[in-house]
Amino acid sequence: MNDQLPYDVDIQLAENENVEIDASHSDENEFEHKRELLKKTKIVKQTWSILEIFQKIKEGKLLLNPEYQRNVIWDKAKKTAFIESLFMGIIIPPVYVVEIPGDNILEENTYEVVDGKQRLSTVDDFIKGTLVLQEKSLEYYPDWFAGKAFSGIRQEHSEMVNEMLSSVLDIYVITANSPEFTKYDIFSRLNKGAEKLKVNEIRKAIYRSETLKIIENYVNEHVEDSQYKMVFTTNDIKRYEDYGRFYRSIAFFVRTNPEKNCVERYNSRPREMINDVLYDIQQRNIIMDPENVLSIIQQTIQLLIRFKENSNKQYLIDACIHYAVLNPQKVMELANAIETDDVILESLEKSPQTTTNVNNRAKRVRELMNS
Numbered sequence: 148m149n150d151q152l153p154y155d156v157d158i159q160l161a162e163n164e165n166v167e168i169d170a171s172h173s174d175e176n177e178f179e180h181k182r183e184l185l186k187k188t189k190i191v192k193q194t195w196s197i198l199e200i201f202q203k204i205k206e207g208k209l210l211l212n213p214e215y216q217r218n219v220i221w222d223k224a225k226k227t228a229f230i231e232s233l234f235m236g237i238i239i240p241p242v243y244v245v246e247i248p249g250d251n252i253l254e255e256n257t258y259e260v261v262d263g264k265q266r267l268s269t270v271d272d273f274i275k276g277t278l279v280l281q282e283k284s285l286e287y288y289p290d291w292f293a294g295k296a297f298s299g300i301r302q303e304h305s306e307m308v309n310e311m312l313s314s315v316l317d318i319y320v321i322t323a324n325s326p327e328f329t330k331y332d333i334f335s336r337l338n339k340g341a342e343k344l345k346v347n348e349i350r351k352a353i354y355r356s357e358t359l360k361i362i363e364n365y366v367n368e369h370v371e372d373s374q375y376k377m378v379f380t381t382n383d384i385k386r387y388e389d390y391g392r393f394y395r396s397i398a399f400f401v402r403t404n405p406e407k408n409c410v411e412r413y414n415s416r417p418r419e420m421i422n423d424v425l426y427d428i429q430q431r432n433i434i435m436d437p438e439n440v441l442s443i444i445q446q447t448i449q450l451l452i453r454f455k456e457n458s459n460k461q462y463l464i465d466a467c468i469h470y471a472v473l474n475p476q477k478v479m480e481l482a483n484a485i486e487t488d489d490v491i492l493e494s495l496e497k498s499p500q501t502t503t504n505v506n507n508r509a510k511r512v513r514e515l516m517n518s
Contacts, residue, residue, distance in 0.1 A: 189322040190333075192241075194315040197233065200267060201274045203258070209244070210259045211268050226269045227284035233270075233311050235287060241317040242266060243337060245330060245352075248323040256323065259352075262337040266316075273297050274312075346418065347391035354425040358435045362393050365444050378451035392461075396447040396468045397440070398424040401433060403469035408510035410465075415502045439472060446471040446478075453482050459495045466491070466508035470516050481515050488515065 195203070203209035221229070232239065242263030246256050260267055272278040274297050282293035292300055301308040321330055334349045351359075366389060369375045379389045398421040402411045413420050427433040450467055454460035463485060471478040478485075485491060490511045494504040 184326040188325050190325070191320045191322060193318045193320055195318050196313050196315050197270055197274075198312040200270055200316065204267065204271045208255065208257050209267070210247075210257060211264055211271070221265045221269060223278070223281050224284040225265075226272065226278055227281045228286075229266060229269050230273050230278070230280060231285055231288060231292070233314065234292075234307060236314065239266065239316055241319050243319045243321065243333065245321045246323040258320065261321065261334060261352075345386055347387040347394065350394060350422070350425060351387055351390055354429050356425075356429045356431075357437070358397070358428050358440050359425070361437055361440045362390060362444060365441065366390065374448065374452070378448055378455065392447060392451070392464075393444050394421055394425060395461075396443050396464065397428075397435070399465045400439075400443050400469050400472060401435075403509055405469070405513050408513060409506045410502075410509055413502050413505055415500065415505075417500055442472045442475075443468060446475055449475070449479070453479065454486070457486060459499065462495060462499050462505075462508065463491075465505070466512045469509075470512060474516070477516060484515055485512060 200209065204211060240263075243261040244258040244263075245261050246258055248256055269278065276296045276298055279294060279296050280292045280300075282289045285292055291304060297308075321333060330353050334352060370384060370389075375389075379392075383389055395417070398417075399410060401424050402413065402420060403409075404411050410420075412423070424433065428435060446468060447464060450464045450471060451460065454463050457463060467478050467485065488511060491508050494507045494511075498504060
């Protein structure tokens with residue numbers, strides 16, 4: 148059974164908005180499933196010394212800049228105050244990290260910071276010697292520490308420094324074998340600030356596969372292209388909405404079944420369907436041909452360009468992507484007919500993301516392709 152992710156309105160963007168759920172759907176069963184997954188969750192509390200944290204960062208075993216993290220940086224005043232807090236022995240809030248297994252049994256696990264990036268970055272900056280403490284931000288040790296970096300403070304106050312280096316922080320490790328449900332939920336719950344992580348940032352953090360590497364490589368190579376910028380805004384790119392569109396296209400490509408005229412296991416919950424497909428790809432339950440993945444990306448961009456002025460372009464792409472990969476020329480030839488088709492237009496009038504309307508569009512596109 149796939150690890151279903153929590154239905155959390157705060158982080159779903161618009162994927163499940165305005166979807167009328169089939170009354171036969173059993174919320175009770177869904178909640179029971181979540182509770183079962185929760186029992187499988189393993190979060191281990193560890194204590195790492197300040198010196199140990201620095202060494203892990205230095206050796207590349209603790210990653211402070213996973214790609215989903217935003218580059219929000221503390222200023223020198225905050226960094227100085229935090230370092231002084233360490234010298235004062237103040238209890239620091241816990242840090243959360245996610246465990247990343249090695250590629251093989253001989254390779255050590257690494258850790259990515261989920262919550263606590265600025266605290267750990269400040270420790271790293273200070274011990275490396277790149278942080279000079281500000282006098283105005285020191286309340287207890289300005290006469291000892293002001294204007295000095297780590298080495299200078301250590302020369303004059305070695306006992307204090309050694310005590311600080313041996314002090315420990317509570318580290319909560321989300322283990323590698325925890326259900327994706329847990330990882331997803333923890334990411335969302337720990338990022339409830341003004342700029343909380345959105346769904347595609349979280350997906351990018353959690354799901355790992357060769358398929359998603361192809362997407363990442365494509366984006367890195369083409370993100371500055373004029374055609375790419377034509378369909379994705381700067382803010383889209385900043386918040387990984389481009390990745391999100393590609394994830395969505397892959398899910399609809401995989402789940403569209405022309406023989407049954409439907410999108411399988413859609414259940415009026417597009418967010419969950421996308422997550423399930425990404426999870427199955429990660430677990431190798433679904434094997435994607437690299438050429439198909441590249442074609443999905445390219446055809447998504449072409450469809451975004453073709454339907455650029457259509458307010459329902461995302462739904463049209465969902466319905467077309469399976470066929471666009473198989474026969475891109477014919478889909479483009481039919482684009483106007485698809486946009487103006489009465490059945491498709493009717494499916495877009497009210498609640499376009501219901502299973503009935505999604506399947507009606509998928510069926511109609513297939514009929515047009517076969518006409």
